[in-house]
Amino acid sequence: xxxxxxxxxxxxxxxxxxxxxxxxxxxxxxxxxxxxxxxxxxxxxxxxxxxxxxxxxxxxxxxxxxxxxxxxxxxxxxxxxxxxxxxxxxxxxxxxxxxxxxxx
Amino acid sequence: xxxxxxxxxxxxxxxxxxxxxxxxxxxxxxxxxxxxxxxxxxxxxxxxxxxxxxxxxxxxxxxxxxxxxxxxxxxxxxxxxxxxxxxxxxxxxxxxxxxxxxxxxxxxxxxxxxxxxxxxxxxxxxxxxxxxxxxxxxxxxxxxxxxxxxxxxxxxxxxxxxxxxxxxxxxxxxxxxxxxxxxxxxxxxxxxxxxxxxxxxxxxxxxxxxxxxxxxxxxxxxxxxxxxxxxxxxxxxxxxxxxxxxxxxxxxxxxxxx
Numbered sequence: 001x002x003x004x005x006x007x008x009x010x011x012x013x014x015x016x017x018x019x020x021x022x023x024x025x026x027x028x029x030x031x032x033x034x035x036x037x038x039x040x041x042x043x044x045x046x047x048x049x050x051x052x053x054x055x056x057x058x059x060x061x062x063x064x065x066x067x068x069x070x071x072x073x074x075x076x077x078x079x080x081x082x083x084x085x086x087x088x089x090x091x092x093x094x095x096x097x098x099x100x101x102x103x104x
Numbered sequence: 105x106x107x108x109x110x111x112x113x114x115x116x117x118x119x120x121x122x123x124x125x126x127x128x129x130x131x132x133x134x135x136x137x138x139x140x141x142x143x144x145x146x147x148x149x150x151x152x153x154x155x156x157x158x159x160x161x162x163x164x165x166x167x168x169x170x171x172x173x174x175x176x177x178x179x180x181x182x183x184x185x186x187x188x189x190x191x192x193x194x195x196x197x198x199x200x201x202x203x204x205x206x207x208x209x210x211x212x213x214x215x216x217x218x219x220x221x222x223x224x225x226x227x228x229x230x231x232x233x234x235x236x237x238x239x240x241x242x243x244x245x246x247x248x249x250x251x252x253x254x255x256x257x258x259x260x261x262x263x264x265x266x267x268x269x270x271x272x273x274x275x276x277x278x279x280x281x282x283x284x285x286x287x288x289x290x291x292x293x294x295x296x297x298x299x300x301x302x303x304x305x306x307x308x309x310x311x312x313x314x315x316x317x318x319x320x321x322x323x324x325x326x327x328x329x330x331x332x333x334x335x336x337x338x339x340x341x342x343x344x345x346x347x348x349x350x351x352x353x354x355x356x357x358x359x360x361x362x
Contacts, residue, residue, distance in 0.1 A: 044196050045200065048200075049226065
């Protein structure tokens, strides 16, 4: 038994669960949300998704790169996503573009 | 939407819809799960350690970060802090989903919390955008719960299976097949339809820009949280009062066509 490993797993699991449960646990008090809170809550999807997507496409090994395979493939995928909103097609175009660009 | 169906069948249909919605995301999740299984095994923590991370923590990037700290000889405290910092964004998802599930039992909401991931959050908030949880028809919250659990459990099973595979056979996917690029691409498809109003575009622009800047300055995985919070603040500042009561938490707020 590796004490350091299992201490980490259990505490990281507990901390992560606490963060996941934070607002959900109190949700019965949130059914009718006042307007100012609603104004904050509705920013979460665009802000969080953009913060998740852009660094994954534009930053590699801690460096911002704009003229590389990933950003260009990402831009192509964005155009497809914008026009079609189709997950499979966006994935296909983005992945093929990346593989092609990386092997040029 | 579910008119005429008996409650049981209808809930099952909602669960199936959730599972189907999250299915395309597995293209990015499975290779990530293989790595999350292979890394602890390579560090000498075995299949048990890999599965311990995947079932108890169940959050990919933080599992890899904690494994990395331990493999480098770091203490449990540092590993736990690394993992929890990366998962801070879960607080935002929790707040965003809470109004939609307020009418479900607390025990159900704890299950929702355990299964909360980027993917389960993203498909659910897309599905529920535009709904007004304060004015639900009876039973709507349970349908949302069924949808969410269908999506969340599908991802959970895929994550555990790919963890086991990764721990047993190592990273089966060669490094030059960039399957992990599928992860941001899928979130890109989910991001686009949220950009329906000026405040939403400000949130996304500031959020994405700040996250890139933070990552470029060495914030690592924490950059997601930094970007998201700055984006939310910026969007909320330019967001006016509702012209009429708008949907809580959902992206479309009655702004003009994009």
